[in-house]
Amino acid sequence: MNENPIRVRVPESSAAFLNGTGLVGAMDAQGLSASRVPAGCNPLLDGLLSEAPAAWSDELELVTLTPGETLTPAGASPTHIVFPMGGLISLLVRSGPAANAEVEVAMVGRHDLVGAAALLGAEPSAHRAVVQVGGSAYRAPAASVRRLIETVPAIRSLLLRYVRMSLEEAYQLAACNSRHSLEKRLCRWLLQAHQRLESDTLPFTHDHIAQMLGVRRASVTVALHIIEGERLIRSTRGRVDLLDRARLQMAACECCGAIAHNRRSFSFGPAEAADRGAPACVPC
């Protein structure tokens, strides 16, 4: 994997770091001081760094995303823009006073960023961003990224196109939630999780999936049993294995294809990203 020739500050707390599949290593101080931003891990960060002044890289900080960690609380403006390099983050909106009343409105992986609302201003955001599957990420102060947006037109275009893409995705999911059956939505959700984690093994319980989809656990269990009966998945305690993704896509609602088409219609990262090993997989 090639690298952007840019040094970054790495906090002591990031001496151990995670990728999308788990703990992969520990970096000693010498290793940290030589750290560079790996290209191809997050196309938005690639694109931003290809246009930003070299000195701006001092704003970047390598961080570990810990499962259960809240990156952005609801009712606050994101303090940082986070560029995941692995793992999965959910954007949750509270739909009532109950403890389990948060519903997932977006799923963020390494093709995305966390804190999109802060790109538009410092006003509070209504959603909470919480890490579901751990990984590593680079982050930069939101105010610093906003200054880049104001001074570098190419970065403004890049990040606003991402915001536009995210809005289109949210519109599609709003339609999905009001029109499509739980089974089809569940297939779509599993495919989205697969594409962000780039794994056929998804570490989720029925409870978790039910909360993300905003339905009862019993309903998710029944829906999982139905698609398991079709041999599309295998569901065991705290884990769902995708057995036949092609047929799972056929079983999902058309929103999965619509979201994938939407994502393909926006291109992020520098033009040479494909030549540097950027993945061909475009998440839905």
Ligand SMILES: [Zn+2]
């Ligand atoms: Zn749908």
